[in-house]
Amino acid sequence: MDFAAIVVLEILYMIAFLALISAGLAIVFGMMRVINLAHGEFVMLGGYATIAAAKHGINIYFAMLVISPVVVGIIGLVVERLIVRFLYGRMIDVMLATWGLSLLLIGLVTLIFGNTAVSVPAPIPGYQIGHYQMGGYNLFVIAVAALLMCAMWLVLRYTRVGLVARGTMQGPEVVAALGYNPSTVYMLTFTVGAALSGLAGGVMAPLTGLLPSVGGAYVAKAFITVITGGAAVIAGTLSTAALFGTVDQIVSFASTPVLGEIAMLALALVLLRLMPQGVTGQFFRNST
Amino acid sequence: MNASGFGVGRIRWNWFAALAVLLAVLPLASETSTPTLLAIWSLFALSLALMWGYAGIISFGHAAYFGLGAYTYAIASFNIGESTVPFLLALAVPALVAAIIGAMMFYGRISDVYLGVTTLVVTLILNRFMNATAGDAYRIGNARLGGFNGIPAFPTLNVPGDPTTQIYGTTYYYVVIVSLLAAYLICRWILASAFGRTLIGIRENELRMELLGYNVPAYKTAIFAVAGAMAGLAGCLFANWAEIVTPSVFGLGQTAEVLIWVIVGGLGTLIGPMAAAVVLGSLKIALGHQTTIDNSLVLGAILILVVLLLPRGFAPSSVAWRRRFAQSQVRRRQARGKRRRRIALQEAEP
Numbered sequence: 001m002d003f004a005a006i007v008v009l010e011i012l013y014m015i016a017f018l019a020l021i022s023a024g025l026a027i028v029f030g031m032m033r034v035i036n037l038a039h040g041e042f043v044m045l046g047g048y049a050t051i052a053a054a055k056h057g058i059n060i061y062f063a064m065l066v067i068s069p070v071v072v073g074i075i076g077l078v079v080e081r082l083i084v085r086f087l088y089g090r091m092i093d094v095m096l097a098t099w100g101l102s103l104l105l106i107g108l109v110t111l112i113f114g115n116t117a118v119s120v121p122a123p124i125p126g127y128q129i130g131h132y133q134m135g136g137y138n139l140f141v142i143a144v145a146a147l148l149m150c151a152m153w154l155v156l157r158y159t160r161v162g163l164v165a166r167g168t169m170q171g172p173e174v175v176a177a178l179g180y181n182p183s184t185v186y187m188l189t190f191t192v193g194a195a196l197s198g199l200a201g202g203v204m205a206p207l208t209g210l211l212p213s214v215g216g217a218y219v220a221k222a223f224i225t226v227i228t229g230g231a232a233v234i235a236g237t238l239s240t241a242a243l244f245g246t247v248d249q250i251v252s253f254a255s256t257p258v259l260g261e262i263a264m265l266a267l268a269l270v271l272l273r274l275m276p277q278g279v280t281g282q283f284f285r286n287s288t
Numbered sequence: 289m290n291a292s293g294f295g296v297g298r299i300r301w302n303w304f305a306a307l308a309v310l311l312a313v314l315p316l317a318s319e320t321s322t323p324t325l326l327a328i329w330s331l332f333a334l335s336l337a338l339m340w341g342y343a344g345i346i347s348f349g350h351a352a353y354f355g356l357g358a359y360t361y362a363i364a365s366f367n368i369g370e371s372t373v374p375f376l377l378a379l380a381v382p383a384l385v386a387a388i389i390g391a392m393m394f395y396g397r398i399s400d401v402y403l404g405v406t407t408l409v410v411t412l413i414l415n416r417f418m419n420a421t422a423g424d425a426y427r428i429g430n431a432r433l434g435g436f437n438g439i440p441a442f443p444t445l446n447v448p449g450d451p452t453t454q455i456y457g458t459t460y461y462y463v464v465i466v467s468l469l470a471a472y473l474i475c476r477w478i479l480a481s482a483f484g485r486t487l488i489g490i491r492e493n494e495l496r497m498e499l500l501g502y503n504v505p506a507y508k509t510a511i512f513a514v515a516g517a518m519a520g521l522a523g524c525l526f527a528n529w530a531e532i533v534t535p536s537v538f539g540l541g542q543t544a545e546v547l548i549w550v551i552v553g554g555l556g557t558l559i560g561p562m563a564a565a566v567v568l569g570s571l572k573i574a575l576g577h578q579t580t581i582d583n584s585l586v587l588g589a590i591l592i593l594v595v596l597l598l599p600r601g602f603a604p605s606s607v608a609w610r611r612r613f614a615q616s617q618v619r620r621r622q623a624r625g626k627r628r629r630r631i632a633l634q635e636a637e638p
Contacts (some may be wrong), residue, residue, distance in 0.1 A: 035401060086596060091401055092346055093595050096551060099544060100591025107585025216540050220412050227405045258420035265413045272406055273396045 002130030007253060009129075013138045015245035016145035021204070021218050022225040022237050023148055024197030029226050030233035031169045031189055033091065034084060037098040039222055040215025041105040042194050046072045046201020047210045048113060051120045060123050060206070068202030069195040076194020080187050088186065102215060109212040122206040137206060144203050148196070153234050165189055224268035230278020239279050244268070299476050304469075311465050320461035321529075322573065326566045327464045328525045331471055333549040333565035334558060335518035338475050341555040342484065343511045344491030346400070349407030350546050352414055353382035353516040355537035357523025359418070362439040362533045366431035369443060370451045378524035379517045386516025387509055394505035394512070411538055418535035438534030445528050464525050468562075471518055475558055478514070487511055541584070545572075548591050554601025564602065 025039045036042075046068040053063035079101060087094045124136035156162035165185060168175045172182035200218075208214065225244060229236025244264045252260030271279065314323055336350050360381040364374035393406055422435025431439060445463065447453040455463055478484045489497045490504055498504050527533045536542065549568055553560030568587070575583045598605045 035404075083592060083596065092404070093599060095348075095401070095404060096547065097592050097595040099547070100588045100595065103544060103584040103588030104592065105588070107582035107588060110582050111585065220409070223405060224409060227402065256420070258416055261416055262413050265409050265416075269392075269406060269409055272398065272402055273392055276396065276398050276402055 002132060005129055006132050006134065007249065009134065009138070010253075011246050011249045012142055014249045015241050016142040017204070018221060018225050018241035018245050019149060019237055020141065020145040020200045021197075022222040022229075022241060023152065024193040024195070024200065025222045026226045026229065026233045026237045027152075027196060028190055028193035030229075030231055030236065031165060032088070032186060034088070034190070035091065035095050035098070035223075036084075036193070037095055037219065038079070038102040038105060038215075039098075039197055040217070040219030041102045041109075042072050042076065042197035042215075043201035043204070043218045043222075044109065044210065044212070044215040045075060045105065046198030047205035047208075047214070048109065048118075048201075049198065050202035050205045051118055051210060054120050060120065064202030064205065065199065068198040070198075072198025072201070073191050073195030076197075077187065077191045079194070080190040084190060085183070085186065102219075106212050106215065113212065115212060117209040117211050119209040120206050135207070141203060141207070144199075148199070149234060149238060156233065220265070224265065228268050228271045228275070228278055230275075230280035232280035236278060236280040240271075243279075299473075308469060311469075312462075315458045315461060320458050322570075324461045324464050324529055325526075325573075326569045327461075327468050328522055328529060329545075329549070329565040329569045330562040331464075331468045331525070332519055332522035332546055333553065333561040334468070334471055334475060335515045335522060336546050336550045337553065337555075337558050337561035338478070338518070339511055339515035340550055341557065341561070342479060342491060343487040343508060345508060345512060346404055347407040347512075347515075348404040348547070349409070349411035349543055350515075350519055351538055351540075351542035352407070352411040353386055353519035354523035354526070354542065354546075355411075355414060355418075355533075355535075356382040356385055356516075357520030358527035358533040358537045359439070359523075360520070361524040361527050362442045363428050363431040363433075365443045366439075367429035370449070371443060371445045372448045375445065375524060378527075379520050382520030382523070383513045383517035387513040390509040390512030390516075391505070394508040397505075408543070411540075411543055415535055415538035415540075418538060436535060438532055440532040442527075442531075442533075444531060460528070464529075467521060467525060471521070472558065472562070478511075483507070483510070544591075545587065548587055548594075551601055552590060552594050554603035554605065557601070557603040560601055560603030 021043055024042065025036060028034050028036050028039075046064075049068045049071040050060070050064045053067045054060045058067065083097050083101065084094060087097055122135065122137040124140055126133050127136050128134070156166060164175065164180055165188075167178075168180070168182050168185040168189075175185070176182050221244075225237060225240045229240040244267065247267055248260040248264040250260075251263040311327075314320075332350075332354055335353075336347065339345050339347065357378045361374050361378040364377045365371055368374055389406070389410060393403055398406060418433065418438075419436050421433035422437070424432065426433040426435070431442070433439065443451070443454075445455045445460070447455060479488075486497065486502055486507055490502070490507060494504055523537060526537070545568075546565075549565040550561040552568065553562065553564030568590070571586065572583050575581060575586060594601065600608075
């Protein structure tokens with residue numbers, strides 16, 4: 001019984017983790033058809049921002065929930081203005097340029113922080129289920145991911161900002177005729193996506209140590225979650241995060257975490273083959 | 289694509305011969321270890337240049353076949369000893385894997401971005417798996433996979449049929465150079481053949497080729513397998529150069545580097561990516577000697593600048609510049625001629 005509770009909690013945590021690290025990429029890909037291969041490095045920078053702020057005595061919750069998103073959002077804004085805005089509509093070129101950016105950021109962070117692991121202790125103590133020791137901080141991650149998904153859905157579905165954003169993605173000319181500048185909307189969307197990546201990095205920082213190259217571990221998982229999710233930002237991300245999270249954890253419990261990850265990647269290959277338009281291209285067509 | 293990118297190009301035999309002679313006498317002037325490595329990277333770049341530049345298939349996981357070639361050779365040579373069969377297997381296994389993955393993607397009509405993701409994921413699976421194969425449980429025949437530490441000390445290439453005579457040093461340099469030049473000629477031959485011309489047609493307009501009755505997925509799968517075999521050859525030669533294979537041959541870094549070589553050198557040329565591999569490879573080796581500036585910083589900056597400023601890469605852009613310069617010369621000459629005629633007319637009617 002205790003064991004079942006733990007498996008369920010771990011699956012929930014994995015789903016939350018995938019949803020959290022994919023949210024920023026999902027916004028940028030789902031709405032703008034831009035694949036940001038520097039996404040993992042945005043997450044990594046969010047982590048470094050939190051750790052640097054916490055080391056300077058700033059409250060860690062303030063650091064991860066406010067400072068990280070703001071810092072990475074500003075970086076995203078700069079990147080959009082300097083690089084990405086010239087490449088809209090050229091999917092492969094965007095991927096290549098952001099891959100270059102990812103290498104550049106890894107190099108820069110190595111230069112600044114050095115190639116050594118840094119970490120910060122989790123601010124919530126563990127708790128006991130039967131004989132098992134569980135990380136209390138995992139519950140916080142689950143809560144943040146759930147709140148984030150709800151907030152994204154509400155904003156996209158029910159606010160003026162969300163309406164304009166969705167409208168720009170469907171028909172930039174129409175939105176322009178109605179008095180909004182599509183270029184500004186793209187810029188803000190990319191900034192918000194980057195800020196969400198920073199948030200994910202900040203929230204995950206206490207759980208995973210940080211290295212300049214840690215982004216590679218995030219980008220692959222976020223990538224398959226978003227791409228197999230398809231065009232619908234929230235429904236897609238949630239459905240594939242649930243699927244991959246469950247498969248990963250069940251296989252991990254049955255064998256080793258490495259096999260769990262491999263099973264997740266293999267499942268992504270199969271899904272891409274069967275549904276080249278993503279899960280939401282097949283099901284939940286009219287969702288957000 | 290303009291007219292210059294459309295053609296398959298001819299081999300300029302005089303240049304080819306000059307290059308071959310230069311490479312042949314190089315060992316007289318320098319040590320051969322670094323040139324061997326650069327030639328191997330050049331071959332790796334060539335394999336992607338053929339597939340991406342001419343068939344328009346982008347792979348974000350080309351390192352998978354490089355790594356498979358390296359691992360296949362190492363595992364097979366432990367088990368077989370004599371190196372001829374392992375060498376051939378190092379071409380066959382990546383080709384077969386590429387054919388399977390290619391067939392899965394191309395018959396499934398997976399396009400562009402999804403192709404990138406699929407190839408990337410395959411590389412990641414191999415990388416994660418090989419990293420986790422530490423311990424005695426993971427062995428194939430006599431070869432222990434060794435996890436993160438890789439497979440060291442396998443028998444290197446020997447003279448075919450004579451396992452006691454190893455090939456190393458300058459001799460190995462010549463083996464690599466001959467492989468590279470032969471691969472280049474094979475690529476040229478493929479591009480000049482009906483098969484190659486069909487591939488270029490598919491790159492230009494896939495739907496039209498399909499309606500003309502060509503079996504597009506079969507062609508794409510075939511070139512994917514050929515490029516896989518060539519990358520496998522590069523991987524096998526790399527394994528013999530390094531005398532150890534580690535999971536980093538499947539790494540994101542390896543994949544990123546070969547992409548950068550090809551795009552910097554220029555899509556739709558073969559010599560451009562090969563040269564870019566040599567130049568950027570030398571740069572990487574030079575940067576490896578100091579610690580202030582990270583190699584990935586420089587590579588990343590180069591990639592961003594090339595995508596933004598020279599999206600066609602150096603070789604095609606330099607051809608375009610030369611042409612534009614020639615045209616401006618012609619215009620200037622015409623303008624000068626016109627001015628002279630006008631002056632002559634003015635002088636003629638006082």
